[in-house]
Amino acid sequence: MRDMFEKGNIDENYIRVPKDELFSFIVRVLTKLGVPNADAEIVADNLVMADLRGIESHGVQRLKRYVDGILNEGINLHPDIRIVKEGPAYALIDGDEGMGQVVGYRAMKLAIEKAKESGVGIVAVRNSNHYGIAGYYALMAVEEDMIGISMTNSRPLVAPTSGIERFIGTNPIALAVPTKDKPFLLDMATSVVPIGKLEVYRRKGKPIPEGWAIDAEGNITTDVERVFNGGALLPLGGFGELFAGHKGYGLSLMVDILAGILSGGTWSKHVKNTSEKRSDVGHFFMAINTEAFLPLDEFKERMSEMIREIKSSKKHPDFEKIWIHGEKGFLTQETRLKLGIPIYRKVVDELNQIAEIVGVEKLRVGE
Numbered sequence: 001m002r003d004m005f006e007k008g009n010i011d012e013n014y015i016r017v018p019k020d021e022l023f024s025f026i027v028r029v030l031t032k033l034g035v036p037n038a039d040a041e042i043v044a045d046n047l048v049m050a051d052l053r054g055i056e057s058h059g060v061q062r063l064k065r066y067v068d069g070i071l072n073e074g075i076n077l078h079p080d081i082r083i084v085k086e087g088p089a090y091a092l093i094d095g096d097e098g099m100g101q102v103v104g105y106r107a108m109k110l111a112i113e114k115a116k117e118s119g120v121g122i123v124a125v126r127n128s129n130h131y132g133i134a135g136y137y138a139l140m141a142v143e144e145d146m147i148g149i150s151m152t153n154s155r156p157l158v159a160p161t162s163g164i165e166r167f168i169g170t171n172p173i174a175l176a177v178p179t180k181d182k183p184f185l186l187d188m189a190t191s192v193v194p195i196g197k198l199e200v201y202r203r204k205g206k207p208i209p210e211g212w213a214i215d216a217e218g219n220i221t222t223d224v225e226r227v228f229n230g231g232a233l234l235p236l237g238g239f240g241e242l243f244a245g246h247k248g249y250g251l252s253l254m255v256d257i258l259a260g261i262l263s264g265g266t267w268s269k270h271v272k273n274t275s276e277k278r279s280d281v282g283h284f285f286m287a288i289n290t291e292a293f294l295p296l297d298e299f300k301e302r303m304s305e306m307i308r309e310i311k312s313s314k315k316h317p318d319f320e321k322i323w324i325h326g327e328k329g330f331l332t333q334e335t336r337l338k339l340g341i342p343i344y345r346k347v348v349d350e351l352n353q354i355a356e357i358v359g360v361e362k363l364r365v366g367e
């Protein structure tokens with residue numbers, strides 16, 4: 001059997017949990033809190049996908065934030081998600097403060113339906129909440145053999161280039177594209193890292209790599225507590241310099257413009273945490289029906305050919321191979337479907353505290 005690939009440094013501090021158990025745990029917590037079963041399953045699917053793909057920052061470790069949001073009444077459990085206006089190829093949605101995943105799922109479905117009819121479907125969303133990984137929605141389009149684009153704004157955590165104040169969001173962008181094999185999936189924050197990665201380091205009590213963030217005075221720091229204590233993340237492409245990062249800064253604003261300004265919602269400076277009332281997160285989705293441009297087979301073949309070419313280009317001797325976006329995630333997913341999803345022990349403890357507070361069965365970890 002060939003070696004199994006897995007992202008991250010998984011050691012004895014992690015416990016493997018089967019995917020189905022993690023999924024049912026999330027559903028039992030959320031439904032006990034009053035989330036309708038179908039909606040709880042969408043949220044669970046999104047969080048489990050993140051953990052399966054090795055995105056620890058946005059997997060089940062985020063459940064606490066959603067639970068806090070529900071307990072603080074910052075999330076509307078029975079939202080009236082409504083189309084404010086629409087045309088054959090576009091729509092504007094008001095999420096009515098629903099769970100971001102539920103609003104996002106409905107909005108992307110609508111974008112896909114419109115792309116089936118019109119070649120392209122664009123849906124802007126206002127008044128939603130944190131929606132988890134951007135790639136989840138982009139991949140929904142790939143399931144229909146379309147190109148998917150997904151973006152969301154988020155609360156201010158990043159300093160603009162030359163600034164030291166938290167002013168813009170980590171505003172992620174995802175692009176998913178069908179190929180002859182596994183999809184291409186670029187799914188990334190527009191800051192060097194999302195805040196969830198700092199949460200992972202904080203839980204492990206480790207310093208963060210230099211170049212990710214600054215402290216309140218604007219000094220580059222590796223001390224995660226200094227970042228949480230008034231510091232800020234740096235925009236993508238900054239290489240640890242305060243005066244670089246202008247490309248990530250621009251991409252973050254692009255997301256705010258499409259998801260926040262265009263939707264009639266708000267932009268990062270004013271976006272709030274999920275646990276607060278009316279966080280007013282905005283999203284932007286696009287589905288592109290490739291068949292409106294090229295026959296599907298030809299499109300996929302061209303994608304696969306481009307990827308083959310890149311992967312067979314000359315590589316540096318220190319590296320095993322040239323990767324394509326999404327590839328590590330899909331391999332990690334294969335491994336975790338077989339071995340179970342590694343969850344950090346402190347996260348398991350936190351999940352079990354949630355189970356106690358809410359009054360549901362704890363996570364079955366098989367130990």
Ligand code: NDP
Pocket residue numbers: 053055057058130131132133134135152153154170171172173174185186187188189190192193194195197322323324325326327328329330
């Ligand atoms: P990463 O830096 O981990 O990965 C970014 C992209 O690069 C992925 O598509 C990844 O694919 C790809 N990749 C990684 N290594 C290579 C390589 N060597 N060659 C080619 N491609 C590579 O992502 P981030 O930490 O920036 O973001 C993590 C998640 O956080 C995302 O899912 C994002 O949507 C989410 N997020 C959500 C926010 C929100 O408010 N809802 C805010 C910010 C982030 P692969 O998956 O295969 O590794």
